[in-house]
Amino acid sequence: MLQPSPTTSPVTVDVPHDLEREGGFGPRQALNSQEGCLHCRTALPAGSTQSFCCVGCETVYGALSDGQLLDFYAYRVGAAQPVGDLHLERRSYRWISRDLPKVTSDSGVVNLQFGVQGLHCVACVWAIEQIFYRQAGALGIVVNSGEGVLGLSVESPFDVTRFAVEVERLGYLLAEATDLPEQAMSSTDTLLLRASIVTVLAVFAMMFSLAIYLGLSAGPVFEFLHSANFALSTLAVLIGSPVFVRSALYSLRSRVLHMDLPVALGITLTFLAALWSFMSGVERAAYYDSLTVFIALMLWGRYLQERVVSQNRSRLLEHRPDAGLVTRRLSDDGVQDIPSSEIDRGDMLLVAPGDLVPVNGRVRGTGGSFSLDWISGEPEPSEFEQGDHVSAGAVNVGQSSVRVRALEDYESSRVKRLLSTPRIRAHDNAVGTGVRFAPYYVVGILVAAAVGFFRAYFAEGDMSAGLEIATAVCVVSCPCSIGLALPLASDLVLSQLRQLGLFVRSNSFLARAAKVDTVVFDKTGTLTTGHLELSNVETVSRLSTEHRAVLKQMVIESRHPNAVAILRALAAEPQLQALGRHSVHVREVAGFGVELLWQGRMFRLGRASWACPEATLDEPIGATMLSVDGHPLACFTMREVQRFSLGHDVGKLQSDGYHVQILSGDESCRVRQIAGEVGVAPEHTHSSQTPQQKASMFEAPDMQRALMLGDGINDNLALEAAFVSGTPSLDRPAVTTRADFYFVTPGIAPVLASLRAAKDLLVVRRRSWVFFCIYNLVAVTASIVGAVQPWVAAVLMPTSSVLSMGFVSLSLRHRSRKWMS
Amino acid sequence: MDVLVLTAFVSLTLVVAGVVFLAWSIRQGSHKHSDRLVLLPLQDERPCQLSSANEDEI
Numbered sequence: 001m002l003q004p005s006p007t008t009s010p011v012t013v014d015v016p017h018d019l020e021r022e023g024g025f026g027p028r029q030a031l032n033s034q035e036g037c038l039h040c041r042t043a044l045p046a047g048s049t050q051s052f053c054c055v056g057c058e059t060v061y062g063a064l065s066d067g068q069l070l071d072f073y074a075y076r077v078g079a080a081q082p083v084g085d086l087h088l089e090r091r092s093y094r095w096i097s098r099d100l101p102k103v104t105s106d107s108g109v110v111n112l113q114f115g116v117q118g119l120h121c122v123a124c125v126w127a128i129e130q131i132f133y134r135q136a137g138a139l140g141i142v143v144n145s146g147e148g149v150l151g152l153s154v155e156s157p158f159d160v161t162r163f164a165v166e167v168e169r170l171g172y173l174l175a176e177a178t179d180l181p182e183q184a185m186s187s188t189d190t191l192l193l194r195a196s197i198v199t200v201l202a203v204f205a206m207m208f209s210l211a212i213y214l215g216l217s218a219g220p221v222f223e224f225l226h227s228a229n230f231a232l233s234t235l236a237v238l239i240g241s242p243v244f245v246r247s248a249l250y251s252l253r254s255r256v257l258h259m260d261l262p263v264a265l266g267i268t269l270t271f272l273a274a275l276w277s278f279m280s281g282v283e284r285a286a287y288y289d290s291l292t293v294f295i296a297l298m299l300w301g302r303y304l305q306e307r308v309v310s311q312n313r314s315r316l317l318e319h320r321p322d323a324g325l326v327t328r329r330l331s332d333d334g335v336q337d338i339p340s341s342e343i344d345r346g347d348m349l350l351v352a353p354g355d356l357v358p359v360n361g362r363v364r365g366t367g368g369s370f371s372l373d374w375i376s377g378e379p380e381p382s383e384f385e386q387g388d389h390v391s392a393g394a395v396n397v398g399q400s401s402v403r404v405r406a407l408e409d410y411e412s413s414r415v416k417r418l419l420s421t422p423r424i425r426a427h428d429n430a431v432g433t434g435v436r437f438a439p440y441y442v443v444g445i446l447v448a449a450a451v452g453f454f455r456a457y458f459a460e461g462d463m464s465a466g467l468e469i470a471t472a473v474c475v476v477s478c479p480c481s482i483g484l485a486l487p488l489a490s491d492l493v494l495s496q497l498r499q500l501g502l503f504v505r506s507n508s509f510l511a512r513a514a515k516v517d518t519v520v521f522d523k524t525g526t527l528t529t530g531h532l533e534l535s536n537v538e539t540v541s542r543l544s545t546e547h548r549a550v551l552k553q554m555v556i557e558s559r560h561p562n563a564v565a566i567l568r569a570l571a572a573e574p575q576l577q578a579l580g581r582h583s584v585h586v587r588e589v590a591g592f593g594v595e596l597l598w599q600g601r602m603f604r605l606g607r608a609s610w611a612c613p614e615a616t617l618d619e620p621i622g623a624t625m626l627s628v629d630g631h632p633l634a635c636f637t638m639r640e641v642q643r644f645s646l647g648h649d650v651g652k653l654q655s656d657g658y659h660v661q662i663l664s665g666d667e668s669c670r671v672r673q674i675a676g677e678v679g680v681a682p683e684h685t686h687s688s689q690t691p692q693q694k695a696s697m698f699e700a701p702d703m704q705r706a707l708m709l710g711d712g713i714n715d716n717l718a719l720e721a722a723f724v725s726g727t728p729s730l731d732r733p734a735v736t737t738r739a740d741f742y743f744v745t746p747g748i749a750p751v752l753a754s755l756r757a758a759k760d761l762l763v764v765r766r767r768s769w770v771f772f773c774i775y776n777l778v779a780v781t782a783s784i785v786g787a788v789q790p791w792v793a794a795v796l797m798p799t800s801s802v803l804s805m806g807f808v809s810l811s812l813r814h815r816s817r818k819w820m821s
Numbered sequence: 822m823d824v825l826v827l828t829a830f831v832s833l834t835l836v837v838a839g840v841v842f843l844a845w846s847i848r849q850g851s852h853k854h855s856d857r858l859v860l861l862p863l864q865d866e867r868p869c870q871l872s873s874a875n876e877d878e879i
Contacts, residue, residue, distance in 0.1 A: 200840065
């Protein structure tokens with residue numbers, strides 16, 4: 001169970017009595033903060049009087065309460081994850097007015113599609129539908145939680161931006177759905193359809209065969225059922241076998257013996273034997289029902305294998321990060337929004353607050369504050385003045401737009417290189433189920449089939465007898481137990497990891513994760529949340545109510561990390577209102593801070609030397625001072641916010657035998673400070689690393705089995721170079737598409753769980769192989785001596801599959817309890 | 822025998838119809854948003870409108 005971070009203060013909310021009613025928080029349960037956080041049910045410290053584990057959960061609860069959507073908790077299914085560190089800065093909704101069809105009085109009915117991130121269950125669907133239908137002009141909505149897609153039908157006066165704002169207040173993320181095909185079926189959908197049809201065919205085949213097994217051996221009914229069975233098995237082969245035959249042919253062309261090869265071989269041999277039996281009228285080798293059951297089981301195994309990974313990939317917003325990058329360019333015609341790909345050297349760009357600088361440039365006119373944490377990992381923003389060089393990837397965290405002259409084309413930009421489509425790793429498409437064992441299995445089965453054929457042929461002098469034995473060997477030795485049990489095992493592990501908040505995107509992740517021996521962390525955004533918090537939060541409560549209202553007004557519009565940290569501390573006071581936007585004006589002084597004139601007094605928040613120019617102060621470097629008319633009111637110091645129970649989780653990684661290292665672009669002093677706090681030795685830290693240097697770390701011999709965790713664009717090359725990679729970053733698809741997994745929890749505990757799960761899965765797989773070998777030894781021997789009749793084969797196949805699946809699920813259920821301990 | 826053939830024919834026809842509906846449902850992606858379908862029985866309920874006080878805050 002996740003524990004709330006001591007660095008993120010829980011908040012208290014008075015629960016209205018009218019909310020304590022039947023149906024809230026599950027059937028016949030009243031809202032009760034003693035059972036954990038009111039939003040996510042995370043356990044709170046013993047004896048705590050708090051109602052929430054973090055500000056994020058409190059914020060979402062407040063949004064649901066304000067919107068009279070508390071029935072959300074009645075509909076919610078399963079456990080929820082803590083919201084954690086919710087972004088308080090404003091998101092840009094320019095893309096709505098720029099890229100989507102306009103909803104006007106003349107446009108009629110407009111159909112819109114969004115990608116949506118964060119959907120979990122029916123409660124999410126219900127909440128979004130409620131928000132939608134409250135707006136005038138709302139006609140219809142389809143929330144596809146499986147694919148993360150929102151389809152709207154609206155007409156004037158529906159306000160799309162307002163809808164997006166209200167949905168994101170609940171913690172979801174919306175984006176333009178740029179690459180959604182219309183009505184297309186994914187490969188997983190096609191597998192599901194094939195498996196369903198072949199299962200129906202198998203059921204019919206077994207029903208028809210039952211009559212024959214029970215003694216029907218002649219007559220028109222027998223002829224009819226016999227012909228129907230052959231037709232059913234032929235249909236099953238035509239529908240189901242291409243999945244395995246195509247893969248087997250590909251593996252042969254690649255000179256790699258894949259497990260689909262024996263599957264395809266078994267299907268082909270069995271069908272040829274059945275065809276020969278039907279055409280010749282000889283009943284031997286007529287394994288019609290076994291063939292259809294075999295194909296159905298293998299198809300379900302393949303579907304299980306791909307289902308969860310496909311779901312995890314579609315859970316994210318999959319828009320192309322590069323295509324969505326838009327910049328403002330100044331020209332004689334005014335300000336134009338252009339795709340960043342059209343930026344030429346010499347263009348004058350207008351970088352608005354919150355915008356990314358897409359190319360290297362030089363500041364023109366009034367400077368501003370830029371954050372480089374995406375590039376260097378340094379959390380503190382830097383001040384840039386006229387003539388200063390600003391790097392591509394910097395983000396404007398000031399309150400004013402800054403003019404930047406482009407020094408290069410976008411094609412040469414580092415941002416383009418880091419946002420480019422990631423190369424597909426060679427092992428991403430690998431099924432990974434006993435690939436190394438496949439050659440021996442194939443050869444073994446062929447040898448056994450040949451032995452059985454010749455034994456029966458020489459014993460009875462009849463080729464049909466030999467063919468029957470050879471077919472029986474191929475059928476009973478089918479890799480159903482492996483083809484179904486191993487994918488089921490992976491499916492169970494991946495589903496369990498989803499419950500824990502970790503989503504795997506790569507088919508081969510679990511196989512590689514079992515071999516990891518080193519875990520490398522980026523610092524900013526990975527070990528820390530990337531945000532700052534007040535280290536002296538009591539300073540805020542010592543201010544008067546009026547001064548706190550003024551302070552809130554000064555920081556509420558700012559994107560500066562220090563301002564966001566102060567606003568977060570003020571958010572713990574829900575009754576505190578700002579002064580009102582229309583009655584005051586906050587002015588930003590670039591490089592120094594913000595100031596506000598209120599009731600004849602000048603309030604300043606920023607550098608101590610600027611806020612109190614005539615005072616002699618001995619404040620820490622980097623401190624933020626609040627003053628009134630030059631006199632100090634409060635001094636705020638910041639620290640980086642660590643993730644939930646970071647030291648504890650890093651300690652568990654080390655006690656499990658993993659070498660832990662920290663790799664960062666930030667300064668050495670900050671990196672070593674974090675390292676000391678979480679228990680990583682200084683010699684295992686690497687600071688001031690460029691993206692290229694980070695990537696080259698993984699070329700060292702002792703880093704060949706390393707797991708890299710990172711979140712910024714500066715980690716992209718390292719994530720691609722590492723043996724296994726993961727990210728906590730969801731709002732940056734450019735990073736997530738390069739990682740094998742992503743996690744949504746405030747802490748890193750699911751990462752440790754995934755490594756333990758991978759090792760346990762390896763143990764379960766090996767034991768499954770032992771069972772598989774013993775079963776084949778017995779079954780093949782019985783087939784060779786002629787003890788396996790068609791009906792025996794039809795029973796043995798599903799029985800061995802069920803036994804394998806039962807073993808796998810029981811083993812993993814027992815082991816999974818230790819993954820988060 | 823005629824009855825058997827007729828029974829098998831009707832059964833297969835029903836199965837084919839079921840498969841066609843299944844294929845249509847998969848193509849529509851209904852199986853991926855079963856969460857929304859679960860809410861269909863509640864669709865007659867009008868969304869609760871906000872009180873004016875709450876609307877101002879938003």
